[in-house]
Amino acid sequence: MSEGIVTQAGRGLYTVQTTTGRILPCRLRGNLKKRFTYSETASHVRRVEKVKKLAETDPIAVGDRVMILVAESGTEGVIEEVLPRRKALVRRSGNERERQTLVANLELAVIVFSAAEPRPDLFKLDRFLVLAEDSELEVLIVLNKADLAAPEELTEALAEYRAVGYDILTTSRNTGEGIEALKEKLRGRLSAFCGPSGVGKSSLLNAVQPGLRLKVGEISEITHSGRHTTVRAELLTLEIGGWVADTPGLRQVQFWDLLPEDVAFCFPELAPLMGHCKFPNCRHRTEPACAVRAAVDDKRVSPRRYQSYLQMTEIDSTHGSSTRKLFPS
Known part of the structure; x- marks a missing residue:
């Protein structure tokens, strides 16, 4: 063995x-x-009673x-x-009946979005963050293709994430921005790159370690969205020490067993407010004396992040998608 x-x-x-x-x-x-389900009676020898295929x-x-x-x-x-397993990045599979473990024993979730081409969707970014928070993973947000956006746009767009304590890097393979800092974040750890298609996950990994020669794709000129180049997750050994998984781009981020009432605990700015509403079963929508809505009104919580929370806690919201742009025109 x-x-x-x-x-x-x-x-x-x-x-x-x-x-x-x-x-x-x-x-x-x-x-x-x-x-396997075993009998537990004291009068019988322990034996298999039921065999069930894993969901x-x-x-x-x-x-x-x-x-x-x-x-x-x-x-x-x-x-x-x-x-x-210690920790794992898990989601509900496309057929909605099975759990899909993307990466096991994960130490760092690197959530990669792009500044442009394809247009980023902060509501989808929030879903990736909740997915990682639910698994109690350390998170690094990487906004790639930073050379395609003005610095002030990047600063404004990422302000609400910096405000709640997320670690953020802006990167560009073309200019080299952020590549050395990213290498230091990955050094000696088991990490995973995850995010939508076409945001440059494989390109970033090629920049971190050129010898990987991962296949990269192009952006559709019709849909302006990414095309899948990584078809399944693969764990790669890094010369700087550690492992990194390049995962396929996810068009849908569906939670496996996260209850609506627990979603707020996966928002760092909302979690401390839980238990401070007038009613213990408050849904943080129209109820009086709601601590969450009061924080939104006082600008202590981003109104956009609050809307993102509401979307995630609506029935069947996992099937929806947002078309809002990162940089409003």
């Missing part, structure tokens, strides 16, 4: 790098694809630490055990 980390994951086929540096294709032991797109994700049994040939292996 050897311990390793999953660097690529797809249904039934995985790539594992062992602690000794060997890279092996692996398949998954069948019983790891199912959830997950894949039981293994990049970043998972696993124990593998290496074949006699030494060229492949079988994943026998998945070691306990």
